[in-house]
Amino acid sequence: MNDLYTRRAVVAGMGVLGLGLLAGCSPARGLEFKYGKNMSNEILGRKFNLKDPQGNPRTLSSFYGSMPMIFFGFTQCPAVCPTTLARAAQIRQLLRGRDRDLFQVVFITLDPERDTPEVLDAYVKAFDPSFTALTGTPEEIAEVAKEFKVFYEKVPAGDTYTISHSSTSYVYDTRGTLRLSLGHSLNAKECAEDLVTLMEIC
């Protein structure tokens, strides 16, 4: 009896999984974004291996089932980073129901020496408690930046430094395929519109 239920549960589970897969992205339909760039055919950001502020290892597969929007920055950044994070928080508010649950903001620090896990966590969560941050050793960060073709360099400022860096946000589908890039100049509404386009297909 128990076996039967288990089997049924497995079969039902498989059915749900199957539906899930069917409902997954079908790139054959093409993706037409109004504001952002379709990245489906770009060889970019295919892997990373970093840690969240709690010390858990995170790779792209950690985010399967959600739609991560990844971007790079540092917490000492006065302009682009808070603006991009504030925009991400607005995007999340513009998304409804399941779409909002799927959306996962991931902030990767380019300044692992100064951005301690505690600072990073407090920083991103100040914008939205659902946001997460990733960090690694300076070498690991350099590797990830290379993987994303993200430019960054330290610029001396007084007895300290600031960082010049790329400001583009990258969005993946629920199966970890890079789909969309959103430039810094787009507003939250424009980004949300393109995300909904992606979410309708995926």
Added chain:
Amino acid sequence: MAVSLQPIKRGLAAIALLGLALPALAQTTVSDAWVRASVPHQQSTGAFMTLTASSDSKLVGVESPVAKTVQVHEMTMNGDVMGMREVKAVELPAGKAVTLDPNGLHVMLMGLNQQVKEGEQVPLTLVIEDAKGGKERLPVQAPVRPLTEAGGGHDHMHMKH
């Protein structure tokens, strides 16, 4: 002799009055000043404001007890790359409102001595140089706004003082 001195004395008095009035003539007004809140142990943040000088002047320095280093930076976008560079002086043309906001020129407070919390006031001293090289020190109390403040200049058009 005593009679002829009178107009000179009057003249001197007038010049003295003029001298007193000069700092007021070369006045710079500051509006909408604010500082972005920081999270604990964050080492730097930004200060933003709108400056209007009554005569051609320059902002040549900013001081604050909350940070070890205070600099004026300019954000530049080169393609999708955001860059920062220090600016030694910001031109304040007479009568023209110059905005220091998160998307352009802004004041960087680096090496924060403590967390800057929403609702607090951050004392700033602006050093303004007029066309003749005279320096004026302008104290400003900048309220701290949330970390999440967009501050593009459109969201918070407060009344000018």
